[in-house]
Amino acid sequence: MTVNSSYHTNNKRLTNRIHTLSQIGKIQETGVRRLAHSPEDVEGMELVKSWMEDAGLEARIDHFGNLIGRWEGTDPQAPVLLLGSHIDSQPYGGRFDGPIGVLGALESVQTLMEDGMTPSHPVEVIAFADEEGARFNKGLFGSRGILGEVTEEELERTDENGISRREALLRMDCDPSQFSSSVYPPGSIRAYLEMHIEQGPVLEEKNEPIGIVTGISGPLWLTATLTGFAGHAGSVPMHLRKDALLGASEAVTALHAIVSEHSPAPTVGTVGNMTIFPNSRNIIPESVSFTIDLRDIDLDRRNACEKKLMEELQAICTRRGLELDLQEDTRSDPRYCADWIMDYMKEEASNMGAAGIPHLMSGPFHDALPISQVCDYGMIFVRSENGISHNPAEFSTDEDIAAGTELYYRTVKRMLQT
Ligand SMILES: [Zn+2]
Structure with a gap:
């Protein structure tokens, strides 16, 4: 599969955003340190929020520290199609783990808006707070949060400087006493879609830029x-x-x-x-x-x-x-991706000239894991060079990310048409 000039998504815009975001909390030449709820993390959120607003989304940061950009549907009460990943990083992390899923989702939505599409279901692009769990030794915070699964005990956990999660949230103007207002009630999420770097060597070994995830082990x-x-x-x-x-x-x-x-x-x-x-x-x-x-x-x-x-x-x-x-x-039991979403991906990959796109499982967790308890979900993986992740040397090419984003865009479009 090669990069195709017939892509709908604006890959120059996407690549620029990934690069610009990677400058916040930059370490060494290619690394990133944006620990959850830290000033760097907040700066990153504000930047992505401004891009969401440029695209025409209604953007806000909820009480868990999740950044959410909403594209209103003609039926505002309909369950929301949730798209995203995270932008926080490991202390010695890379540029792609998380951000490509948030910025790829934003690029897809922005392109659909530019196409003149009007969805009946609301669509939200989300950057989940503290996926990594590095700072307070417990991750998937924002994705568990919106399901109402965060416990009081977690708020008292401290980082290596003795700052508690509660304090870190308050410092970024989030209010733990208001958590319940940021919880998504049962039935309010229609489906979830996430693009992520593979963080493993399978796609590279197969010489394939992208793959369809079958489930999280x-x-x-x-x-x-x-x-x-x-x-x-x-x-x-x-x-x-x-x-x-x-x-x-x-x-x-x-x-x-x-x-x-x-x-x-x-x-x-x-x-x-x-x-x-x-x-x-x-x-x-x-x-x-x-x-x-x-x-x-x-x-x-x-x-x-x-x-x-x-x-x-x-x-x-x-x-x-x-x-x-x-x-x-x-x-934990494995969580399987929804067949109907995988079918759309397969068909759209074939429309992109990538019939026979590989299917693979995810060994690592993602925000999709908790979200999978309340709705159908799908994931797209992008090839990781040498399978490296959680390391400044983490690398995926612009071309591979563009291919993943084009498939993501096409999949979202299909999901909104049904
Ligand atoms: Zn990640």
Whole structure:
């Protein structure tokens, strides 16, 4: 698929906006640091708000810190078509994670307005507050917020400077006591559409600029603790040891083997964090805690992996004389994209000369995850160079973003025509 001069969307305008926004909170040559509710984040929101207003949208920032630009429908009471992503970033983040979804949505809506379209349903472009969760260690804040899922406890969480979420919101003129006025009542969102960089290597490997997301894989997060017995590293013979780290190492390898059996399926399993006690050079490790992250778009396959892993953990403990303690941290089901939206994308991709566009699942979360609980949703992925993200080196080409935006525009148009 190549860039096509017959694109409807104004890609020069889009590219300029992505570049201009990337200058706010800029770090190094290509990085961005726009932590949620920070002065940089607010400056970015104000800039995007001004572009929304230029386009003719009615724009406001709600009490969760979400930026919302509304294109009124001929039936203002009809459920809204919600389009967007986020513009906050990781502390050491890139220029594209989030912004292409907000600015691509704005470009699509602006083009539809310039086309002279009048929708019956209202359309809103939204930049969700604090998707990343880096500052207060809990993300998807704005998207959970509009569903009424934010708890009081979350407001008291503090950042590394001791500033609470409540305080950060108040500083940007948001009022947590008014949250309920910013909640979308059940049935008020018709559907949600998000474009995002892939943040993985699948499209690059397939040599494709864009792809249709089939769903967001639900993660299973466990913390396993293996307990053995500490002893002097110099005196306890090998056959008498109860070495918790040895058992944990075997568990890491076992997880890898169990998950890899399903390759090339998108099943993934990771041990990303490990704590060793007492963590000393000359003591046999007594206990080791480690995290398990298991994800798949196919719940049966994920469950089968989990079952096998449990059997393997038991076997390791028996063999090594260890005790096993398991804690379940998160167990989410996969959330599937709506068939009717994927069908529009497929047809429109084919109209763009990109028949056979790849379908892929999303391993990472997105704002679409909470929103998927209340309405149908669809997602478009744009190729990430080397699969890099959450890093200043994150990169997607203007051409790939343009292709994604054109497909987004066409999909929105189809959704508004039905
Ligand atoms: Zn993102």
